[in-house]
Amino acid sequence: MKTIYKRPESFTDAVTSYCGGCGHGIVNKLMAELLDEMGLREKTILVWPIGCSVYADKYFKADAICALHGRAPALATGIKRSLPDRFVLVYQGDGDMVSEGMSEIMHAAVRGENFSVVFINNAIYGMTGGQMAPTTLWGQTTSTSPYGREKSSSGYPVNMAEIMAQMPGVCYSERVTVNSPQRIAATKKALKKAFSYQFEEKGLSFVEVLSPCPTGWSQKPVKALEWLEQKMIPIFPLGVFKDMKEGEGK
Amino acid sequence: MGEKVFMQGNAAMAESAIRADCKFFFGYPITPSSEVPEYYARAAKERPEENIVFVQGETEVAVFNMIAGTAATGKRVMTATSGPGFSLGQEAMSFMSAAGLPAVVVEVMRSGPADGEILAAQGDYFQAVKGGGHGDYRVLVLAPYSIQEMCELMQECFDLAEKYRNPVILLTDSLLAKMREAVELPGRKTSRVDQRDWTLTGCAGREHHVLTTCGDGAAQWEAFNLNLQEKYAKIKANEVRWQSYQVEDADIVLVAYGSMARVAEGAMKMAREEGLKVGLIRPISLWPFPEKAFQGLAGKKFLVTELSAGQMVEDVKLSVDRKEDVRFFGRLGGVVPSPKDILAEIRKLEVK
Numbered sequence: 030m031k032t033i034y035k036r037p038e039s040f041t042d043a044v045t046s047y048c049g050g051c052g053h054g055i056v057n058k059l060m061a062e063l064l065d066e067m068g069l070r071e072k073t074i075l076v077w078p079i080g081c082s083v084y085a086d087k088y089f090k091a092d093a094i095c096a097l098h099g100r101a102p103a104l105a106t107g108i109k110r111s112l113p114d115r116f117v118l119v120y121q122g123d124g125d126m127v128s129e130g131m132s133e134i135m136h137a138a139v140r141g142e143n144f145s146v147v148f149i150n151n152a153i154y155g156m157t158g159g160q161m162a163p164t165t166l167w168g169q170t171t172s173t174s175p176y177g178r179e180k181s182s183s184g185y186p187v188n189m190a191e192i193m194a195q196m197p198g199v200c201y202s203e204r205v206t207v208n209s210p211q212r213i214a215a216t217k218k219a220l221k222k223a224f225s226y227q228f229e230e231k232g233l234s235f236v237e238v239l240s241p242c243p244t245g246w247s248q249k250p251v252k253a254l255e256w257l258e259q260k261m262i263p264i265f266p267l268g269v270f271k272d273m274k275e276g277e278g279k
Numbered sequence: 280m281g282e283k284v285f286m287q288g289n290a291a292m293a294e295s296a297i298r299a300d301c302k303f304f305f306g307y308p309i310t311p312s313s314e315v316p317e318y319y320a321r322a323a324k325e326r327p328e329e330n331i332v333f334v335q336g337e338t339e340v341a342v343f344n345m346i347a348g349t350a351a352t353g354k355r356v357m358t359a360t361s362g363p364g365f366s367l368g369q370e371a372m373s374f375m376s377a378a379g380l381p382a383v384v385v386e387v388m389r390s391g392p393a394d395g396e397i398l399a400a401q402g403d404y405f406q407a408v409k410g411g412g413h414g415d416y417r418v419l420v421l422a423p424y425s426i427q428e429m430c431e432l433m434q435e436c437f438d439l440a441e442k443y444r445n446p447v448i449l450l451t452d453s454l455l456a457k458m459r460e461a462v463e464l465p466g467r468k469t470s471r472v473d474q475r476d477w478t479l480t481g482c483a484g485r486e487h488h489v490l491t492t493c494g495d496g497a498a499q500w501e502a503f504n505l506n507l508q509e510k511y512a513k514i515k516a517n518e519v520r521w522q523s524y525q526v527e528d529a530d531i532v533l534v535a536y537g538s539m540a541r542v543a544e545g546a547m548k549m550a551r552e553e554g555l556k557v558g559l560i561r562p563i564s565l566w567p568f569p570e571k572a573f574q575g576l577a578g579k580k581f582l583v584t585e586l587s588a589g590q591m592v593e594d595v596k597l598s599v600d601r602k603e604d605v606r607f608f609g610r611l612g613g614v615v616p617s618p619k620d621i622l623a624e625i626r627k628l629e630v631k
Contacts (some may be wrong), residue, residue, distance in 0.1 A: 031588070071482050073480040074481065084495075091482060093479070094490040095489075095490070097370055107305065110349065133337075165410075262402070
């Protein structure tokens, strides 16, 4: 019998704590596949955030540390400066990165830290129960914007991939999503590129993934994919915003 | 014999740390500790053969997480800061304590609260000794009283940090850190602890290692906490350090640490010249606190002197037989009393 599909070697057999229809599991699997395919597992140090992926260290057969809320890029700086030839991968959500840890991610970019960052943008705080994030859309109801996010009191959604593209220390910045099989394949391509750039020592490589959160959004999983398409992508357009190797992005 | 040099406290600490094989320094400038990062920044450029890595972080919040990161890879690492910066680092102090990360922090106390003054003070005793961050954790705290001792304890901090997989604080103040003294620099030392069974280096040829401080239910997290407490009990049993001076025949025992111990020592000598029976207990480890130093001293009076409104005095009261025997004298705001000022306090207490 021929094996046509199996669990990536870099995965443990732990059951994830992600909800049905969540994007984290898809992205975690792509990461595990790439650690296998690129032969990175044994030289990898994963830096996990506080958020729904807080237990992701249980899913990977790779060295890992779970950072304090928002501090993953600072922790990763200490790791990568100590072990410049290892593969250091930072994983953060929108509350973790854009709110609590905006300073740490910006200054990792300012210094041009030579590690890769996967940013999961689901426009909400998932783990803590669906509160407003800096990436929450105008009018989007959350438990701390019960009548919808208002510009007058809460300002504007933050476009991280575009901001990171402006930073000279960032070599690659792309926004992708996982709401269809084609886009999942494109996400894998973007992650692969970001990972490989780390070995060319060009600076920080950044991939933002728009990710559905049916539980936080109070939507059925299929409806969440549609909402992401119709509401999120117009505010957070997909595409390559910077690619130092293949010329600037759009 | 090593070389004898005339050196500032901050610079001497930095050189001693480098000689203890601490090749990683992450820092943020803050008076009165800035000469430590400055020393490392120069050394990183001027001594390329030593492979020193210096990074100036954006905030102390980031810096304390950076040292956590390097400590997680098994390399010796430290930062140096003062009160306001140390406050920002407390979240990571709690994290490093829980994750078992052996980083070293130099805290050069200045006078608080808030922005305060950059002059000598000891008002961060509670923050350092009792744990300024969240949760039930403990951090070893060593307090030198001369630049010579500063150099020796600086090196010892790294050994202790690795021995117990715990952060260690070298607690000093503006007066000692900025002062210059003749010092015999300590020799080269390296780690004697094999940390390969837990550090993050990539899992080639072994099972993968995970460092997490996220609990997994009450039972698991209580067990985790009890493990920490067991470690703290070991530290308490093994790592107490202090010096006693002429305590045996003393009627009055001064208690002071750090720069204040030097003033107290001067006061003790002046008192002895007058025929007053005065001794001195100088705690060197502030946590674990040298409770043993106070055993068998019933009947004596204690005068605790600090550059604070009275912080260590609480630990002294917990260590003596009768807390009514403990008196306190302190100055605030960066004012350092003279030995004469303390002598005047001794006279007030003098046993009639």
